[in-house]
Amino acid sequence: MVKQKHENYAVIGxxxxxxxxxxxxxxxxxxxxxxxxxxxxxxxxxxxxxxxVIADAQDEDTMKELELGSFDHVFISxxxxxxxxxxxxxxxxxxxxxxVICKAENENHARVLEKIGADQIVxxxxxxxxxxxxxxxxxxxVNYLMLNDQVTMAEVKVDNPAFIGKSxxxxxxxxxxHINIIAIKTDGKVNxxxxxxxxxxxxxxxxxxxxxxxxxxxNSDAQ
Ligand code: ADP
Numbered sequence: 001m002v003k004q005k006h007e008n009y010a011v012i013g014x015x016x017x018x019x020x021x022x023x024x025x026x027x028x029x030x031x032x033x034x035x036x037x038x039x040x041x042x043x044x045x046x047x048x049x050x051x052x053v054i055a056d057a058q059d060e061d062t063m064k065e066l067e068l069g070s071f072d073h074v075f076i077s078x079x080x081x082x083x084x085x086x087x088x089x090x091x092x093x094x095x096x097x098x099x100v101i102c103k104a105e106n107e108n109h110a111r112v113l114e115k116i117g118a119d120q121i122v123x124x125x126x127x128x129x130x131x132x133x134x135x136x137x138x139x140x141x142v143n144y145l146m147l148n149d150q151v152t153m154a155e156v157k158v159d160n161p162a163f164i165g166k167s168x169x170x171x172x173x174x175x176x177x178h179i180n181i182i183a184i185k186t187d188g189k190v191n192x193x194x195x196x197x198x199x200x201x202x203x204x205x206x207x208x209x210x211x212x213x214x215x216x217x218x219n220s221d222a223q
Contacts, residue, residue, distance in 0.1 A: 014038070063092065068097055099119050142205060155208075158206060179211075180210060186204050
């Protein structure tokens with residue numbers, strides 16, 4: 001069994017995003033301090049998270065008392081009240097938190113959060129919309145993961161007749177696309193060390209890794 005990390009998290013702002021983060025962390029058996037200025041929101045989480053506190057994240061003394069600097073990860077999921085989001089981020093970073101993940105409402109909000117030291121910035125609605133549109137436009141890409149700003153790993157369904165029955169050697173994937181095929185899945189069976197002579201079959205799922213531009217080129221040619 002894979003051993004899961006056990007870390008402590010603070011989640012500030014229990015709107016839709018913050019609530020979902022709390023639920024996911026609890027399901028993953030992590031320690032969670034949940035904070036919101038709204039008593040009703042906090043009450044909803046009292047019996048769910050490790051500790052739930054009513055507090056104003058803009059109040060420096062309260063943030064100090066809650067020792068926000070000592071958490072492994074702090075989520076700031078205040079969206080609509082941008083001033084509160086900015087102040088909470090600033091205070092949490094000043095208190096020494098190492099990993100502060102903030103939800104931004106728009107591009108300007110994200111820019112400010114980045115300037116004041118947010119370690120990660122997410123825009124859940126935009127990011128999810130992009131993902132859905134991407135999958136809609138590229139139905140052959142079953143999985144897609146950007147490993148960093150240059151390298152991508154993708155699982156692609158092959159259905160271009162020009163690829164079917166051809167070996168990796170014949171397709172010259174390394175020379176033409178500069179990518180590596182790391183696995184081929186045929187009828188549910190995975191071949192983890194594909195050979196240059198292995199031939200692709202219709203509906204094979206192939207896992208490729210390479211520079212994002214090369215992977216995208218291969219993806220569009222494979223369809
Ligand atoms: P979502 O879109 O994820 O629902 P919202 O911006 O609507 O996000 O919700 C943010 C949450 O943050 C609300 O529950 C709100 O009560 C809380 N909140 C707003 N200001 C503060 C503050 N100064 N301190 C703590 N919590 C706050």
